Amino acid sequence: MAQKGDLLLQMKGVQKRFGGAIALRGTDLSIRAGEIHALLGENGAGKSTMLKILAGVHVNDGGIISLGDKTFITGSPEAAIAQGIAVIYQEPSLFLDLTLAENVFIGRQPMKGVAIDWAQAQVEAARLFAELGVPLDPKRQARGLSIADQQVVEIAKALSMNANIILMDEPTAALSASEVERLMTVMKSLKAANKAVIFVSHRLDEVFMISDYITVMRDGATVSENPVSETDLQKVIKEMVGRELTELFPKTENKIGGVALEINNLTNPAYFHNISFTVRHGEIVALAGLVGSGRSEVARAIFGIDKYTTGSVKVNGKDLAKGSPVAAMAEKIALVPEDRRQQGLFMIAGVNRNISMESFDRIKGKLFLNFKKERALTEIWREKLSIKYEAQSNPVESLSGGNQQKTVLAKWLATNPDILIVDEPTRGIDVGTKAEVHKLINAAAGEGKAVLMISSELPEVLGMADRIIVMREGHKVAELSRTEATQEKVIAAATTGSKGA
Amino acid sequence: MKLKLRLTWDTSILALLVTVWIAASLTTDNFLSSINVSQIFSNTSEITIMAFGVIFLIITGEIDLSVASILALGSSMLGWSYAHGAPIWLAILICIAVGTLCGFINGFLVTKVRLGSLAVTIGTLALYRGIANGILGTNTINEFPDFWTGFGFDTIGTSFIPQSLPIIILFGIGFGLLLHNTPFGRRTLAIGQSPEAARFAGINVIKHKIIVFTFTGFMSGIAGVIYTFRFSTAQADNGIGLELLVISACLLGGVSIFGGIGTMWGVIAGVLLAGSVESWLTLREINAQWRTIVTGILLLTSVAAPVLINKAKAAKARAENKS
Structure with missing residues (x-):
């Protein structure tokens, strides 16, 4: 079990090209246990590419990725999961007609002899939900769950596979305000359990509310990596766009007619x-x-x-x-x-x-x-x-x-x-x-x-x-x-x- | 400017067509003879005519398995009404009108009653042919005016061009323009690409689909007229199984079975390929079962090839990224 502050993941000078286009030109990232790490940048800055490399979808062309003292084995989602990395996508992909317990343990159901031990699965799922601070009923169907609760099920699934690094790609984009709060509670529970959370978001107010570290990317490279206490909104925006945005909402006074x-x-x-x-x-x-x-x-x-x-x-x-x-x-x-x-x-x-x-x-x-x-x-x-x-x-x-x-x-x-x-x-x-x-x-x-x-x-x-x-x-x-x-x-x-x- | 040959199924099919022509003319004595080429064109005329409608339908994401039954019902009505004293022009109009009505019924059931087009047209495949049986039973009507029976068969002057070919070419150009150069065609493609986005784009999806179904019925009616005169026969089992050839031709021509993708010239190449292979095998005196097997393989290839091409492209892209 990792201790708080242990270095779980380190990326150094990671590069990635797609044909002629350079997606990453030397990216650094350090992730510690018990930390929520926000990954920011404009569209096309390379955040998604980075997540996809960690998820095993893409293979990096250059640079070093290490997990603790081991080298990260790239190239397959299965390998990524086996190494303790799980990805929660914006749109969860649950089997809507199955129960939550079935969803959490899909493909890895606990067995009792030749039969699936559903009681055990339900107890385990309930325990995971409780750990995340969202007491969902493991016996209910996934159909009808809010997007936020579906994400919780996905996270429980990740935990059941012993993930210790959870990647979230714009998890709040489709959520309402109260659901965002719920997800934040879950993120805090993960942090308390000494997991590392890496999340991508365009909602900067949330980022400042929840993260411990903020890494800003631009044009495929890391611009800055700071504890949240050492940066602020204006600075982050400036780093993201490479210029200062004086006014985000340039309201003009228009003539109002009929x-x-x-x-x-x-x-x-x-x-x-x-x-x-x-x-x-x-x-x-x-x-x-x-x-x-x-x-x-x-x-x-x-x-x-x-x-x-x-x-x-x-x-x-x-x-x-x-x-x-x-x-x-x-x-x-x-x-x-x-x-x-x-x-x-x-x-x-x-x-x-x-x-x-x-x-x-x-x-x-x-x-x-x-x-x-x-x-x-x-x-x-x-x-x-x-x-x-x-x-x-x-x-x-x-x-x-x-x-x-x-x-x-x-x-x-x-x-x-x-x-x-x-x-x-x-x-x-x-x-x-x-x-x-x-x-x-x-x-x-x-x-x-x-x-x-x-x-x-x-x-x-x-x-x-x-x-x-x-x-x-x-x-x-x-x-x-x-x-x-x-x-x-x-x-x-x-x-x-x-x-x- | 650099000319890039795009590796797509539509371009491959054209290459395949030329290959088949070369191979066939090398292995048979008279593949490219005028009489044989003329045969290929006239043998595929109904398939082509029906494919002109079905391509629009498959592009919107629907399907019509009843086209050959519509052909038979139209043909039976043509024969029946002519035999009962209707003038030939009226009998022809009845055939086309019946086809149009059958298409409309398909469209209505699919869009308004919201039954899947596969289920609906499997049903009407049986229903329309059943009605044709009810009208003509086992009777065959094969007395038609010479002018019309000659039309499907005769060539223009002393050339090898069958008289129906100019009509098919005109249709091909017309429907090609309709699909690729008009708002109607653009909307057809749009509906297949995303029915939801089409609704948000202000397209009346239901109305559009009914029109396309009705139009397919209309084309099947015309195919019924051509078939009747080409064989000088109106009977209930006219054109049995042609629906599969029509759909094969569309898929061979690069129309996506999932909708949203397809070109008119691809489909024309698809029809010609199917017709040419059939003719080649016939000239080589290969028996009917084998011809069916070859058609089946061609169809499977046409469905599998785009997928395989995409996989090959992805693999190539990966290899390029590594280097």
């Missing part, structure tokens, strides 16, 4: 009740609240992806037909959905194919699409949004997350919408790109577009919005102007439904 979007008593009993609000031309209205409070569902209903039972949606005073994205698009509404990989993009199609998807009338001759015009259209938006790709025809799945998000934005901005709905526009993208996206959204409002923004990041909501609507459990619980909104008020409304002090 009502563009009017929602009246919108209800879909399964998700939301009596939601009413307006968005004016040139205004940014934020829909705040916890994940699962019904915000995305309202946006989907407005755009016509889902139907609603009662209420109405009016665009510039005119009723909008329900349940028809075609009708919504005809009224110049655009929806940039929350899940860009599943909902926003056609991942195997080229960048050009994605960007032109909603603008066929702009690139069409009498009968046929004009590829030259499509190239020109793509080029215009590449330039406007500084999207980075090698060739227009490259599939968007080969782009980084930030560039994928810009591609979705380009696709919808190319339609020149009057009403722009953006759902979690900066989830999982790096700080530099975030600022660019914020600038784009502000610019859209500046052009007189009405913007409805759903976001789980409070600083983003407070920094960007002219007005904030807070939802909780399907109800609108508060509407705050820019001047009266504070972090405390929004959190209070989102979590307790109170209007705040």
Whole structure:
């Protein structure tokens, strides 16, 4: 058993190339037992490559990786697990129809003679859950568990395989605030048990709350490795982007016009009740609240992806037909959905194919699409949004997350919408790109577009919005102007439904 | 500019087609003779016509196993109505209309009643042929006007080009443009790549799929007309088993069985490859069982090859990274 502070893992000058592209150009990392170590960096800095080497998915080209006094054996996930390294991914992959105990011990069930000893498995699973501070019922099915609890099951599984280094790749990206708290409790339990936790996150506030050490990476190299007490937010951001970001949320004052979007008593009993609000031309209205409070569902209903039972949606005073994205698009509404990989993009199609998807009338001759015009259209938006790709025809799945998000934005901005709905526009993208996206959204409002923004990041909501609507459990619980909104008020409304002090 | 030959299944199939032609003309006396080439074209005409519809369907992520039964039902209706005194033009229209209706029913059941297309079209495969049986029983109608029966068979002037070939070429160009150069085609590909993203892109997925199913039925109806006149025969067991050849041709041509990927010229090459191999084996007097076995192997290859090519690419990339 490792003692607190023992050096568990050391990486020195680790390099990795993919064809001509250099992903890691000499990375260092030291991980000690009983420590939570945050790995930060913009998209493409090399964090994922590093995790994948440790997980046995990739093999490093150069450098030394040692585990205690042994050399780390690379190249297979099985070997990584055998050496005590386990990876918890953002999206857990449990067998939803099996019980939690079955999931924890899948493939390694305790045996009694020729039969599986389920009683033993359940006792063991319960013990692991208790150790993690989350007393889940080992006999229940995995189906219906929240993402956070599914991650707990994955962590229990890792512990049952005697993992002492737990890698977490953006574990909180898909979690609501209360779930994040739960996961943090688990991370602290791991720390108390003298395990080492390495985690990647773009939510810097969490990083500072929970980590002991922070390593910042940029362009495939380690920039700094500091105990959390010896660094601060500004410094970390500067190290990540290589420049100082004076303002993350460059709010501009726009001329606010007439009502563009009017929602009246919108209800879909399964998700939301009596939601009413307006968005004016040139205004940014934020829909705040916890994940699962019904915000995305309202946006989907407005755009016509889902139907609603009662209420109405009016665009510039005119009723909008329900349940028809075609009708919504005809009224110049655009929806940039929350899940860009599943909902926003056609991942195997080229960048050009994605960007032109909603603008066929702009690139069409009498009968046929004009590829030259499509190239020109793509080029215009590449330039406007500084999207980075090698060739227009490259599939968007080969782009980084930030560039994928810009591609979705380009696709919808190319339609020149009057009403722009953006759902979690900066989830999982790096700080530099975030600022660019914020600038784009502000610019859209500046052009007189009405913007409805759903976001789980409070600083983003407070920094960007002219007005904030807070939802909780399907109800609108508060509407705050820019001047009266504070972090405390929004959190209070989102979590307790109170209007705040 | 550096010209890079992309190793994809569509390009490989073209190479394979040329290889088969060379091998066949070296091992037989008259493979490339005008009469044989003409035969290859006319023997594959129904398959090609149906494949023009089925390619759209497979690209959206659906399948239609009932196309050959639609062909038979259309053909039976054509024969029955002509034998009952309908003018030939009306009988032809009835055949195409019945095909279109059958396609629409498939589409309706798949999208509105939300039954899987595999299950639905296995059902209608039996149902449509059953109805054809009900109409004609074991009767065969083979009295049709000479103009029409000649059409499927005769060549243009003294050349070896069958009269149906220009129509097929026109269709091929038209549907190639439809798939690759129009919003409709782009939406078809998009639906196959991600039905959810397609919904968020404002595509009416259900309507689009119904259109594609109906259109496939329409094409099967046309194939029914061609088949009837080419063999001068309307009967209930016309075209039995052709659905497998149609789907094989699409997969051979590089259409992904999972949807979202496919090119029109790939499918045309796929049909020609299947037809050429068949003709080669026939000229070599290899018996029917062996021909079926070869078709099966070709089909398996077409499904396995893209996967193997991808694996080879990945291995190559790994080797490059190590060096």
